[in-house]
Amino acid sequence: MQALLLREEGYAVERAEIWYAETRQRVHITVDDAALRDVTDTVTRAWRVASDPSAPPPLRDSPKCARCSLVGICLPDELDALQTPPKQRRPLKRLMAPVLEGRPVYVTLQGAVVGxxxxxxxxxxxxxxxxSYRLIDVSQV
Ligand code: SF4
Structure with a gap:
């Protein structure tokens, strides 16, 4: 994406690097027409998903879900289990609330005001x- 913006401003961009701080990994990327087409297609798909009023289906068996803050409302394993015949179902993971002294509040109403x-x-x-919730019962919004 950054390469596209730089090219749009007249810079020549032939390669890029992404640094993953957590794994301390540097990934080199060749910036060619095919890579830029991939980025453009991905952005187009992202806009299509964002403009759709219904949420896309959750990921299946993805390592991303375990650390995702939306897992409690997205419920990817539970939805996967409902769509899988009972004999082929994987055992469900137990949901563990990480903060015992409070619960997260998810506000999903468009135009809602929180105060x-x-x-x-x-x-x-x-x-x-x-x-309405007692503040003492809320860990995050
Ligand atoms: S839990 Fe998070 S990462 Fe997994 S499917 Fe839902 S939104 Fe995506």
Whole structure:
């Protein structure tokens, strides 16, 4: 993507590098027409997914899910189990709440306003109270 932006501004870009800090790995990338077409196609697909009102299906058996903050509402293993005949199902992983003193609050209402009033977290839509939680029970929003 960065290479595309630089090329658009008139720079010659023939190679790029991505540094993964956690694994301390550097990946070299040749920036050619095929790679730029791949990026353009990926961005086009991403825009298509973002403009679709329904969520895409969850990933299947992906290592990304274990550390994803959305796993509690996305439920990829559970949905996979529901779509798999009972005899072929993998055992479900147990969901473990990492923070015992609070629960995360996921706000999925388009246009919702989140605020704090009298030690409570409130979620409102067009001024109407939709949900209210004691702050002490909330670990993150
Ligand atoms: S849990 Fe996260 S990574 Fe896995 S499918 Fe859902 S959104 Fe994607």
């Amino acid at each position: 704090v009033r009298s030690d409570r977290l409130e979620v409102r839509l067009s001024g109407e109270l939709k949900a």
